[in-house]
Amino acid sequence: MGIVYHEASKEFHLFNGHVSYIIQVLRNNQLGQLYFGKRVPEDQDYGYLVEMIQRPMTSYVFEGDRMFSLEHIRQEYPSYGTTDYREPALEILQANGSRITNFEYTGHKIYAGKPKLDNLPAAYVEDPSEADTLEIDLTDTVTGVKLVLLYTIYRDRDVIARSARFVNEGAETCHLTRAMSLSLDLPDCDYDWMQFSGSWSRERQLKVRHLEQGIQSVGSLRGISSATHNPFVMLKRPHTDEENGEAMAFMLVYSGNFLAQAEVDTYNVTRVTMGIHPHNFDWCLHPGESFQTPEALLAYSSTGLNTLSQTMHSLLRQRVARGYWRDKERPVLINNWEATYFDFDEDKLVQIAKTAKECGVELFVLDDGWFSTRESDRSGLGDWQANTKRLPNGIKGLSERIEALGMKFGLWVELEMVNKPSDLYKKHPDWILHVPGRKASHGRYQYVLDFSRKEVVDNIHDQIAKILRESKVSYIKWDMNRSLTECYSVAFPPEQQGEIFHRYVLGVYDLYNRLTTEFPQILFESCSSGGSRFDAGMLYFAPQAWTSDDTDAVERMRIQYGTSYGYPVSSMGAHISITPNHQLNRNTPLKTRGDVAFFGAFGYELDLAKLTPAEREEVKAQIAFYKKYRGLIHGGTYYRLQSPFEGRGNNVAWMVVSEDKKQAVVMYARILNEVNGPYHRLQLQGLAENVRYRLTEENGKSFGLHYGSELENVGLVTSDAAAGEVPDRADMARDFESHLIVLEAE
Numbered sequence: 001m002g003i004v005y006h007e008a009s010k011e012f013h014l015f016n017g018h019v020s021y022i023i024q025v026l027r028n029n030q031l032g033q034l035y036f037g038k039r040v041p042e043d044q045d046y047g048y049l050v051e052m053i054q055r056p057m058t059s060y061v062f063e064g065d066r067m068f069s070l071e072h073i074r075q076e077y078p079s080y081g082t083t084d085y086r087e088p089a090l091e092i093l094q095a096n097g098s099r100i101t102n103f104e105y106t107g108h109k110i111y112a113g114k115p116k117l118d119n120l121p122a123a124y125v126e127d128p129s130e131a132d133t134l135e136i137d138l139t140d141t142v143t144g145v146k147l148v149l150l151y152t153i154y155r156d157r158d159v160i161a162r163s164a165r166f167v168n169e170g171a172e173t174c175h176l177t178r179a180m181s182l183s184l185d186l187p188d189c190d191y192d193w194m195q196f197s198g199s200w201s202r203e204r205q206l207k208v209r210h211l212e213q214g215i216q217s218v219g220s221l222r223g224i225s226s227a228t229h230n231p232f233v234m235l236k237r238p239h240t241d242e243e244n245g246e247a248m249a250f251m252l253v254y255s256g257n258f259l260a261q262a263e264v265d266t267y268n269v270t271r272v273t274m275g276i277h278p279h280n281f282d283w284c285l286h287p288g289e290s291f292q293t294p295e296a297l298l299a300y301s302s303t304g305l306n307t308l309s310q311t312m313h314s315l316l317r318q319r320v321a322r323g324y325w326r327d328k329e330r331p332v333l334i335n336n337w338e339a340t341y342f343d344f345d346e347d348k349l350v351q352i353a354k355t356a357k358e359c360g361v362e363l364f365v366l367d368d369g370w371f372s373t374r375e376s377d378r379s380g381l382g383d384w385q386a387n388t389k390r391l392p393n394g395i396k397g398l399s400e401r402i403e404a405l406g407m408k409f410g411l412w413v414e415l416e417m418v419n420k421p422s423d424l425y426k427k428h429p430d431w432i433l434h435v436p437g438r439k440a441s442h443g444r445y446q447y448v449l450d451f452s453r454k455e456v457v458d459n460i461h462d463q464i465a466k467i468l469r470e471s472k473v474s475y476i477k478w479d480m481n482r483s484l485t486e487c488y489s490v491a492f493p494p495e496q497q498g499e500i501f502h503r504y505v506l507g508v509y510d511l512y513n514r515l516t517t518e519f520p521q522i523l524f525e526s527c528s529s530g531g532s533r534f535d536a537g538m539l540y541f542a543p544q545a546w547t548s549d550d551t552d553a554v555e556r557m558r559i560q561y562g563t564s565y566g567y568p569v570s571s572m573g574a575h576i577s578i579t580p581n582h583q584l585n586r587n588t589p590l591k592t593r594g595d596v597a598f599f600g601a602f603g604y605e606l607d608l609a610k611l612t613p614a615e616r617e618e619v620k621a622q623i624a625f626y627k628k629y630r631g632l633i634h635g636g637t638y639y640r641l642q643s644p645f646e647g648r649g650n651n652v653a654w655m656v657v658s659e660d661k662k663q664a665v666v667m668y669a670r671i672l673n674e675v676n677g678p679y680h681r682l683q684l685q686g687l688a689e690n691v692r693y694r695l696t697e698e699n700g701k702s703f704g705l706h707y708g709s710e711l712e713n714v715g716l717v718t719s720d721a722a723a724g725e726v727p728d729r730a731d732m733a734r735d736f737e738s739h740l741i742v743l744e745a746e
């Protein structure tokens, strides 16, 4: 691994064993992007990659010269208005009304390790030897604004982390109206764009389309990263599949408004940009002040999408997530939400916990409805004291009763919100985001607290920290159930209102930071009506997130499969719920619900007492299985095998292989049964070629003894035993069935 600067050619080459990234200081002192891709030799001059052709209708930088035009040059962090007509990485509105800037190279430094970003989540290193960092300084001499571009390349991960920092070293105030985290110009456009889009309960569905001239983009203007689009996209070559071919991943470590876009120009150059969405963004930079963008992670694979996802998984699991729970086995939990909704009292909760404990559950989580006047979703948010009508002994008393059962206790909160019927709102009506003189819109009857204000964050912090200090809370589910509207803060002057969306996110990070610092052993799970804020920024504070409010096993196959392109299994909260399923009214077998939820941070979302004794025995076996294999499932290498986003989407399969390749667990499902269907094979991945594995379904059925190479090349026979004329045969497949096969090396 290294970063070298070649003085003669003015080229920076960042590289590790697999990846190269090459930048050049151009003739006009701006930065050109020469190459990003598979590793190439480091001692070569790549100046020939600055391609220029004299073309009509082009504007040029140097007088008398008809070659050098930024329109034709692939750049590193472009601005608009000086011969480049594509969308820029930055824009600065200056006192004289101009938005033109010219950032010229003034120097750089290269050092081992990776810096922390002020008040922002980011990937990190545990030892400086894990990565090298390059900081390139550029200055716009007219405004005096300095721009620092940060690049960190990991030694053993095919990832480059990028961000930008602006420092106003000039004499006048200016406005940063666009400050992307990453801009990357690629020499062609022969890529498929992969995005992960959806809505509430339908999160992160893979959508693929070929890049075309023009702009294709996804983003969020909801104030949260959102379920509509995820701040994660991939580009792959058309023939790239899970196992072969070139692909890149782009992920923003951020939880608010974002933009991810690819602009293909008329010469087929692709410009990828990612960062805070410029719409409504306007950061006032007074002399002496600086602005740091969030970090964007750029990953590369020449060996298919599975490798690329695995790169993201291990980075997020090991160098974005932090703290006590990062590498620990996650507890099996039971959450009372779908079991009771708002209808509970202390004894009912303890009863649910007791039955769960008998089945092997380790953590009881009390969801919404425990505080203040919160007996429906119309009141109570903002007042974080227990409702003593329901919980006469408070959270302290309940948590002690749960611990006395031999379980840990967890608590739901929604700290960023307030209902009008609450003491907090009565006392501080101006603490919500709102524009004076205009009405504030509600979502689920609630209003968004102005987290851009420190005193608001302080108040909420003090309320919740008090409960955590005096009670036995081991887990927090941090929910957030609406998008932002009227995003205006009465605490800031007019010229700073374009900062509020970002300041809100910084306030959320600040509160997370304070709570995770003071209570390092509490396991945090983030949530936003399910997976509406499932992003790397959240994972920095909370190593797991509630993946979706949709707990139906079939829908979860799609949601978890889509999520797996960017995020590790350990980050996906996944629970078994009752049937008929509350979101879809669908009946799926308990086994299928378990097989899918095993590939996540596993738990239950029902009252186990409502199951039959036979089902409770099945639950006990599920929990025993999960406890045995959770280390492997969370720490192993994950492979997607069959996609619900391809064809009719009827076959879904994935597997996890242990690091030493001695164990693996495979899940496969045929969602709708087939009559007189074709033969099926499932080719496994990631096994040791010459090792023989014993394959056993968890019901004890043996799939024989097979070599790794056999399972990868010949495949596992997964045809159904019978589907046709003979009704009710015991071995006949049914709709929504899944299979779980454990592989143990001989």
Ligand code: DGJ
Binding pocket: 337, 367, 368, 412, 479, 481, 527, 528, 529, 530, 546, 548, 549
């Ligand atoms: C939305 C969450 O996603 C649910 O799991 C539950 O916690 C409810 N909010 C409670 O209001």
